[in-house]
Amino acid sequence: MSRCDELGQCSSEPGRITRLYLDEPMRAVHVRLSEWMHQAGLSPHVDNAGNCIGRLRSQTGEKVLLVGSHLDSVPGAGRYDGVLGVLIGVAVSEWLAGCDLPFHFDVMGFSEEEGVRFKMPYLGSAAVAGRFDPEWLLREDDKQTSMREAMASFGLSPDELESCRYTPSEVIGFVEPHLEQGPVLERLEQPVGVVTGIVGQSRLQLAFRGEAGHAGTAPMSGRRDALVAASAFVQTVRDTALSIDGLKATVGSLRVCPNASNVIPGVVELTLDVRHLADDVRRYGVDTLVDAGHSLAEAEHCTFEVLEETAQHSVNADARLMTMLSDTIKECHGGPVLLESGAGHDAAIMGQVFPMAMLFLRHPGGVSHHPDERVELNDVATAIEVLGQYVLRLASDFSQHESA
Template sequence: MSLTLDILNTCDAQAFTEALGGIYEHSPWIPMRAAANRPFRSLDGLKLALQAVVASASDDEKLGLIRAHPELAGKAAIAGELTRESTGEQAKAGLNQCSPEEYARLHELNAAYNQRFGFPFILAVKGPEGNGLTRQQIIATFARRLKNRPVDEMAEALRQIGRIAELRLNDLLGATPAFGNAVMAQARALAAHSDDADGLTCAYLTPAHRQTAAQIAQWMREAGMTATIDAVGNVVGRYAADDASAKTLITGSHYDTVRNGGRYDGRAGILIPIAVVGHLNRQGRRLPFHLEVIAFAEEEGVRYRSTFLGSSAVTGGFDSSLLEHVDADGISLRQALQAAGHDPAQIPGIARDPNQVLAFVELHIEQGPVLLEQNLPVGVVTSIAGSSRYMLELAGSAGHAGTTPMDMRRDAAAAAAEIVLAVEKRCSGIAGLVGTVGILQVPNGSVNVVPGACRLSLDIRAAEDEVRKAAVADVLAEIKTICGWRQVEYALEPILEAAASACAPGLMRRFDAAIEKLGLPLLRLPSGAGHDAMKMAELCDMAMLFIRCGNGGVSHNPLETMTGDDADLAARILLDFLLDFHG
């Protein structure tokens, strides 16, 4: 008889411990302690209960757990002394087929790692999709993590052990994250459409962007939706209710990316709803409201320095003056739209009637470390931080680096450096307030020339608008002071002014309820990043569900990642939300 959650919930503690004996390497004390927390409402709850035991263990117990794991492609593997589970996992990643050069490199890394940290390198070699990392990916991860601080690396090792246990539990109970597998595969497929050969860049209305839109539209149709691409490039999938007069619930996110970005930012919030709609369609089940999944065409502002083009068109707030903005190649937004087959004159017609829209909900990777550090797969967003963004042009005086005395210089770069530190100082130590200079350039700079010009960006965000506005006022005053005494002229160009957006309490409670049904802990957290949801809040009530991302919570980066299991869980939560939603 195959093992089930019901059996695990009802058997005695000893049988429970023995059944899960291979989940944590040579560490039966973990399931033994978790047994006291039965019954578990879901497999997700069992996974978290086991991980909670590890989190509450003593430092010596945690270190012992890590040291119970074998080295990757180490002596124990070569000698055939691994547990059955470890043998299968290392084979899945091809570590039993390493070339002599790869064995030598892994041996070198293992030795360096043990010397630095005092425990073996732990990695869930089946990877975020569960299909196995390549040997090249494993070696690259090994080398990257060797640079971590010991305290951070120990935490990461324990997280990797948790992921290994999750995958082993799936195998033991025959659980397949069907939603998650589909989402991860589609995210990988979309990443093949890129403006750059060596990374994922998908800027607004480029060929890669248009290919991505076409692929999303195809998947929407395959899931049972009608799908169109509107005049601003949004891909709109509609899963109609039986009642044509019903109102509409909207979900979705953006499909454009930053330069050299990750696979899941925005796109997870498109692909997960598509998977859910496909499930409903296969069941022949319609909702009591129309459901629209909108893949917003532009949120990041990479090409035209204008964010939320897609969602602003849906809310009726599209700024037509943006049509004359030009990109780095001198191509106007109007020209780009026309070249992509869109009619800019049709953009006003995209706006939705607020009386016909029930709400907007967005699923998104967290883009931060809070869920990761709390060891939770999902969290309910409370609000989205407001943002003030500027471009700052500094004009000093170029001069010979060898002959211009230090006290006679009008150094634009020195002024910029001082401004960067002023931003850091003003925005430090206040909860929820952050300030960033993400662009810092010396145009036509030379090693032997005092910089006569500098260009930099300014991004200040806070969950409370009053806090943000006060910080902006202080930073702008400091810029004036710095440039004044340095005799550097400055020009400030506002790029974005977005107020903080609170999530609707009723929608948040519906997400809470879906999470609680699975027996999972609730966590509410603010979003420091901007999202299409904050623009959609101008149209209707909105809410967000965050999904844990790995690798320290990094995003806008090729290392951005989530797991198929977390994507699957988010899909099941969204499905429950939709089935329980009645307007």
């Protein structure tokens, strides 16, 4: 917990936690995390995607179990989102001291999950999973720095990202400990739970285009006000999500141009985030909202455009790993809680390539991506014990299968 506090001091903004992909605070995190990994018996290194990875080396096995989460944050974040899962992995390494596992144990500190700096999430886990698209290197941040330039400035080799990749044949599985970021475990008074699956997610960059004009001289009738169309769209997003069971849809960012008090908005660019556990329902929601955008734009004599759309499919947890995690919780604490994840995680990328499981921790208040983010000390202790016992259970099962 004190280590979470210490990493919370690594921020690009005074007074609040903001840590983006390959910024200087991330370098400071790597230094501290590498020290703690070394103390826990792990051999740390930073790969060419900026992931900080520590290995507890097996003397007898060649395959590897991956455990971890992400190190970056949203602007104004809490201390535990992502970071807690990495540090739980380090603590489990200490817990396993003296055990010769039949496989390597790699603690993963993914460099980027939130997608803030380059408007593209899961960069770190995509590289590990072999899903990194080289075209992403051309993306630019708000300061017109390309991803390629950022990697080079950080001391990485963007042309050697293939070196980050783990192959499915060598990976036993990936396990991500993480705050629930929701209220279920708190309501059930349970410290930890097992994730059954991660919802699919669509992220869109949209634009309404009208015509700027003088706020005092342009008649109200006949205006092509892009913000009026965009405002109606925001309300439509909310109403549509309420009308479809389980759908989450959010407009989280708007950029108004020219953004002056006495000028009619000519262009509004905005984001749309749509999520659902069923991919067909999510796609229906996206199609419905895009159609609505065109209709609302036409009503205001504007145009509507989809500038970019990315999507992550829903991912189910691996049945075997999930069952073993449930059995471990039952032995350590009592009956496990099974729940889906409404938030995206690195496990969604890793689960497309490797067997995946997630361990959720109770999140008092359920407030995440915010300084009020909380976790209880005893729940963290429970998670470390559960994950440590889980690794030993996997080791025993692995040895039995290998000998058979």
